[in-house]
Amino acid sequence: xxxxxxxxxxxxxxxxxxxxxxxxxxxxxxxxxxxxxxxxxxxxxxxxxxxxxxxxxxxxxxxxxxxxxxxxxxxxxxxxxxxxxxxxxxxxxxxxxxxxxxxxxxxxxxxxxxxxxxxxxxxxxxxxxxxxxxxxxxxxxxxxxxxxxxxxxxxxxxxxxxxxxxxxxxxxxxxxxxxxxxxxxxxxxxxxxxxxxxxxxxxxxxxxxxxxxxxxxxxxxxxxxxxxxxxxxxxxxxxxxxxxxxxxxxxxxxxxxxxxxxxxxxxxxxxxxxxxxxxxxxxxxxxxxxx
Numbered sequence: 001x002x003x004x005x006x007x008x009x010x011x012x013x014x015x016x017x018x019x020x021x022x023x024x025x026x027x028x029x030x031x032x033x034x035x036x037x038x039x040x041x042x043x044x045x046x047x048x049x050x051x052x053x054x055x056x057x058x059x060x061x062x063x064x065x066x067x068x069x070x071x072x073x074x075x076x077x078x079x080x081x082x083x084x085x086x087x088x089x090x091x092x093x094x095x096x097x098x099x100x101x102x103x104x105x106x107x108x109x110x111x112x113x114x115x116x117x118x119x120x121x122x123x124x125x126x127x128x129x130x131x132x133x134x135x136x137x138x139x140x141x142x143x144x145x146x147x148x149x150x151x152x153x154x155x156x157x158x159x160x161x162x163x164x165x166x167x168x169x170x171x172x173x174x175x176x177x178x179x180x181x182x183x184x185x186x187x188x189x190x191x192x193x194x195x196x197x198x199x200x201x202x203x204x205x206x207x208x209x210x211x212x213x214x215x216x217x218x219x220x221x222x223x224x225x226x227x228x229x230x231x232x233x234x235x236x237x238x239x240x241x242x243x244x245x246x247x248x249x250x251x252x253x254x255x256x257x258x259x260x261x262x263x264x265x266x267x268x269x270x271x272x273x274x275x276x277x278x279x280x281x282x283x284x285x286x287x288x289x290x291x
Contacts, residue, residue: 002027002154002186006047006057006067010210012038019043019210025154025203027062028184030177032197034221035207041190045156048188049084050077062153062186083147083155083185087162089139091131097142098127104146117145120182121175137168141175148183155180155187161196170273173199194222195252198238199272219250222257233258237274240267251278 002025010019019040025031033041046052048059050066053074059067066075091100101114118124121141131139140160147155160176161169173196180187191197197204198218206214206221214221218238235253247267249260258278270276 001060001063003058003060004044004048006044006054006059008040008043008047008052008054010040010043012040014038017210021205021207021212023205023212025186025188027186029202030180030187030189030200031203031205032189032191032201032218033205033207034191034194034197035213037192039207040210041207042158045084045158045188045190048080048154049082049156050075050080064153081150081153083150083152085140085143085147085155085157085160087159089131089143091139091142091146093131096128096130097123097134100131100142101146101149104149106150113149117149121145121179135168136164137172140164140172144176144179148179148185151183153186155185157187157189159190159192162191162193169193169196176200194218194255194257195236195238195273198222198250198252198257219257233278235276235278237270237272237276239272240270251276253278 003023004025005022007018007020010017017040021044023031033044035041043052047054048061048066054067054069056069057067058065058069061080065071065073066080067073092103095103098114098118101117105113118127121144123138123141123145126134126138131142134142143160161172164172177200179185189200191200201218204216204218204221205212233253235251235258238250238252238257241248241250247262247264249262249267249270251258251260260278
């Protein structure tokens with residue numbers, strides 16, 4: 001059982017507000033907190049990790065009570081099996097890749113889990129390098145490996161890929177999915193990128209004004225039901241679904257997800273993350289690759 005039911009008064013750019021949410025997290029799945037900046041999403045991750053105390057509520061992860069205001073329970077961060085990945089990597093600059101991973105272990109003398117993760121994340125050849133000698137994508141891969149090395153009960157991801165360019169972001173999204181599946185990690189991600197949310201999330205929580213606005217699959221939360229007239233817009237392919245003899249292509253256009261029906265010929269060569277052009281004649285959208 002994983003449940004986060006908390007309330008906390010927070011201060012934002014427009015003044016104080018009450019963050020009050022009740023989330024149930026499925027074990028072994030990626031969940032995403034989506035919403036505008038300043039809604040308390042990062043603060044919620046910090047409360048789960050024990051870095052910020054809620055005013056009231058209960059946090060239960062993998063059946064273990066980490067916080068219960070009524071019972072007076074508030075485990076310190078070091079007693080919570082949490083893996084935390086930040087946007088700015090938060091690596092120790094004076095330590096090598098291998099030393100950064102060892103530092104995260106309860107007993108740094110244990111070499112086996114470090115060697116395993118270095119191989120799994122394809123960092124073995126870089127194990128003696130310091131963070132300043134690595135690219136942004138490599139540093140984020142080290143941060144992810146460090147978060148996973150203690151086999152956390154929950155993996156917290158605070159916009160971990162937002163500082164990377166588009167191509168590296170797509171690559172690291174695939175890496176994150178691969179590692180999450182390999183370690184069967186329960187994860188909670190903060191992201192403002194709808195394409196990223198669509199690709200990574202098993203379940204999405206949309207937070208607005210400190211409360212849960214909508215929840216469900218990425219399609220249920222984001223897909224638009226608006227009818228389209230004549231238009232020409234560029235967008236990004238989020239996913240391609242088979243439907244009987246036809247296909248449904250979900251395309252991110254701005255902040256909207258547009259669903260386009262296509263045949264086998266039209267989707268030939270299309271892939272997730274590809275830039276495409278949508279055009280319409282008489283309410284019949286056409287999809288054309290831009291690459």
